[in-house]
Amino acid sequence: MVDLSVEIGNLHLKNPIMPASGTFGPELSNVMDINLLGALVAKSITRDFQPGNPTPRVAETDSGMLNSIGIPSKGIEEFLKTTVREYSNFKSPVVASISAHSEAEFAYMTNALSIEQISAIELNISCPNLEAGGKSFALDSNLTEKVVKVAKNNSKKPIWVKLSPNVTDISEIAIAAENGGADALVVANTLLGMAVDSENFRAVLGTTTGGLSGRAVKPIILRMVKECYHSISIPVIGCGGISNATDVVEFMLVGASAVQVGTVTFEHPAAMETIINDLPIWCKRKNIKRIADVIGAITFPDREISGVMEGIR
Template identity: 40%
Template sequence: MTNLKINAMGLEFKNPVLSASGTYGFGQEFSEIYDVSVLGGICSKGLTLRERNGNTGIRLWETPMGLMNSIGLQNPGVECFINDELPRMKSYNTVVVANLGGHCDEDYFEGIYMLNETDVDLIELNISCPNVKSGGMAFGIKSAVAYEIVSKVRHICKKPLMVKLSPNAENIPEMAVACEAAGADGISLINTIQALAVDIKNRKAVFDNIYAGLSGPCVKPIALRMVRDAAKAVKIPVCGLGGIMSSDDVIEFIMAGATLVQVGTGNFIKPDIVPDIVRGLSEFMDREGIKSLDEIRGII
């Protein structure tokens, strides 16, 4: 029999397939479509210390084989998440991941202190946020800056810590090594790629913020390259995401070195895509005589 279980970062995942932050809310809407306990884990909507209303104007824009978004981290804030959303997420009988962002060190620290006192299983630290005290450059662009914030968070964080990397980083392998050296238990990548959409009729950018994040199948080849580069550079587990739409895509990421994966844009295109992916993964392993994903991980 095939074994889809994954032991990583001190946790047991029933399978390697997680929902990606920002594409699954907190799971409630999807729980009305299928049994979300089929997931290996659920990543929360991106959280900030305080509630955010998000960006104005158009927020989603379809592109060929992709989706652009400019949500602006709209979320209820950490305290509301803990009181209103987390109890329901824990009832889904899967690993619960809190995705936490911040615009300065203090935002991260306060959020971590609050999440420490909950039964969240894993914290995914989003270092793609602009650092307001450093002129707006994201924490995740320069390895030295990433090392500094991750090491500070690691010092106070009582939970397993997975750091989500930006594809806009200057050097992905160096960034992965810096996060590992700073004490991260795992890394996830890629986040969305900065992109531009133009409204030629009105002669302006589609989004109020000009640039937006591109995701979906069109970014998968880039994501695979970056996941492979990161997995070759570190010993900690890598969680791969970027354009996963099928079990075959999952296999590609695992062969590139991923231990876990996340499904994002696919949830918008086909809301019940995850059960299909998990089923297809098991069927592929049966068909190919693969007993454990360890047999094919990182073979590329």
């Protein structure tokens, strides 16, 4: 039997597959066995109620989708009362995802979520810091390090930090998150894009721009996972365009310890179960007994070439 288990710090996952925040709900139990999942990542919540963005909030693109859902949230009290209870009915560890507009709000929520039913807290830092002129935490290494430190100091739970891909140098932000005390990184959130309605001379999305996800982003996020893996020593969780078991293996080869699966679920609601069933088939074909052995196992042609060149010289 193939061992699909992986470790994210101290957290043991029976397999590396979990949903990406905002793309999962318990209603998926109508089409798949949720208990098969390595972990359950909830939709991001905010401390207080907020309504989310104006409509239209989604647009289909070539090989992907754009969304500008924002974070419609009933607030943390409601999350603790209802969602946590609902998710705790399943056997997989529950990961809460939080979004906030200040360090103090992040601290308040990481503290409030340090409860038995929550196994880890994911910081969605792709949100404006209203105390830094509205600049997104995730786009600035100083803001990232500070907010992670504050969140970590106010929590008893592992802190996963979800990075934004909308930066020039992702490894700089990854290092900042690690320095702040992150236990793992999720790489990454959506890529900023837009869609145009040429018939009506209008932007399609209610917020004009939105986040691109799905197959279209996979090569970019693979490259970012590789860069993060080589810059830091905490686990990296890959997220972006993963649609099948081969994609999972590709992310693990470049250094992901686990993955999150999002947009493909809208296309094939049982995709995560299919992936979990297909992974051992790939492992058997390659004679791999532990999926964890695949993490970071890629070799790079450019390095091989330079090695050969060194030999020639």
